Amino acid sequence: MIHIQWDGIDVEKTPKVFINGIDVTEHEDISFFGSRFTKKYSLIVYDSELSKTVSNIEIKDIPKELETITISLLLDFLDDVEKIDISYTEEFETAILNFRYFWDWEHWKQPYSIQEFADTMEKILYEYEEQGLKWVQEDEILTNGCHIKYIFNGNTQSTIKEIIAGIEPVLKEIVERAYAVLYSNTSDHSLISSFNFPPEVRTACEQYLVYFVQFLQDIGIEATSSIKNEAGITLFSVTPTSSEDALEQIKAALEIYLELPVSMENSSYVQVDLDPKVHQLIANVHHLSSQLSLSQALVQAQKVTIQNQQITITQQQQFIDSTILQQALISNQNEDKEEILGGTVSITKYQGNGFEVNIPNIFRWTKKLIGKE
Incomplete structure (x- = not known):
């Protein structure tokens, strides 16, 4: 008073x-x-x-x-x-x-x-x-x-x-x-994406983003990347080393890459005779998934012991799953979705509409989808 x-x-x-x-x-x-x-x-x-x-x-x-x-x-x-x-x-x-x-x-x-x-x-x-x-x-x-x-x-x-x-x-x-x-306006030569990751999974998500450069290389695009944090926001910058590689192609590839943990979550495939690059990609996706599962388990434990934070913890539990990369992506638009490549793929908030991935031929499939092949 x-x-x-x-x-x-x-x-x-x-x-x-x-x-x-x-x-x-x-x-x-x-x-x-x-x-x-x-x-x-x-x-x-x-x-x-x-x-x-x-x-x-x-x-x-x-x-x-x-x-x-x-x-x-x-x-x-x-x-x-x-x-x-x-x-x-x-x-x-x-x-x-x-x-x-x-x-x-x-x-x-x-x-x-x-x-x-x-x-x-x-x-x-x-x-x-x-x-x-x-x-x-x-x-x-x-x-x-x-x-x-x-x-x-x-x-x-x-x-x-x-x-x-x-x-x-x-x-x-x-x-x-x-x-x-x-x-996004600071460079005409880089794709800059902003993410708001929950603190408990930020490191795991940033590690997954780092591998994106290798993913690009496997589909024939050479690029460098950097990650910095600004006011709790993760800024992920990707710069192609060749002017022949368009930022729109990198953006489309990133859209696909962010959805892979969702699309591969329930996919069944035989790992025999897979390309080593595919094995590496699968390993990275599985590592991210395991980190998210661990975080979810910790949140569940908190839910049991801290009753007065029930609502907050429930919201966190719903958020920390394989859709985290898309949920955390910050759009500079006021819409929920931004379509690219004529609407072939879309980014920003996850809507529950995943796409099917041909895992054994993931890199060839991605190159075809983004117009690289």
């Missing part, structure tokens, strides 16, 4: 502010200021622990004298957001949260500019206005501030923490789409 108290009858003095009954007016990690004439004040909380305390306050309990509360909370998927402004209008029962961006211009090392990031966020957030979200640039000069504005018209008994948690999945989706767009 936040409470503002004037000292006796002298209303011209700056009032005191209390958080959960404790006077924090002179606290070193608090700034409390405003106008004694309008009786409108602002509260800035710099300390992260105090910010967590404030975030547990229900929005209906925000004093009407407080125009703005600013808390310092770091969100894993919003790297450059350090502060969140909260304001509440009792008359309209509306809360506004501003997720403020602060950039380190001197040490900026991304392959895209801050202006490009802001432009991309503005374009993507336009699609989310019906959900109360908007990109705001406070004036013509980008350095003067930008933020994601969120208008909340829900239950006034919701805490600030609950409101942030409620919109977090949408914000995460927006940021992931922005990264997918920005990184």
Whole structure:
């Protein structure tokens, strides 16, 4: 609870502010200021622990004298957001949260500019206005501030923490789409794909991606690859060594490669006289499957022992299976699927519509499908 108290009858003095009954007016990690004439004040909380305390306050309990509360909370998927402004209008029962961006211009090392990031966020957030979200640039000069504005018209008994948690999945989706767009535009000579792997299977999935270069070589495409992590997102870059190999062919091959764990899961085949390259591919798929099965078993064990996390664990269990590579792929589109090669194969979210694979002739089959043969 936040409470503002004037000292006796002298209303011209700056009032005191209390958080959960404790006077924090002179606290070193608090700034409390405003106008004694309008009786409108602002509260800035710099300390992260105090910010967590404030975030547990229900929005209906925000004093009407407080125009703005600013808390310092770091969100894993919003790297450059350090502060969140909260304001509440009792008359309209509306809360506004501003997720403020602060950039380190001197040490900026991304392959895209801050202006490009802001432009991309503005374009993507336009699609989310019906959900109360908007990109705001406070004036013509980008350095003067930008933020994601969120208008909340829900239950006034919701805490600030609950409101942030409620919109977090949408914000995460927006940021992931922005990264997918920005990184895909950083090179005309590379295919860059973004993945949001669950932490417990990230290593196994990244190991499987590394083998993709060998898969390309086996179908006659020479390429190099690199993997880096950005804000919890895996960025997988593939660059052909020859200009004769089109990125669309590599993209189509990647689509097939990502679906192999699903397509081969229930396939039956005789391993006698298989090409060694096919044996290697099967071994890599089986290694990934075993790692996913192990992770699923660990989640199941957690399910038994941690009852209060039942819903979260169930969702994780459903997610960690052979479709993980496709589920984790981040699209820079707002659709669920992007068709390529005239719709021959499609990528992004797994829809349950796998294709049959001729495993003994997998490489010849792939070359034919992507137009390499």
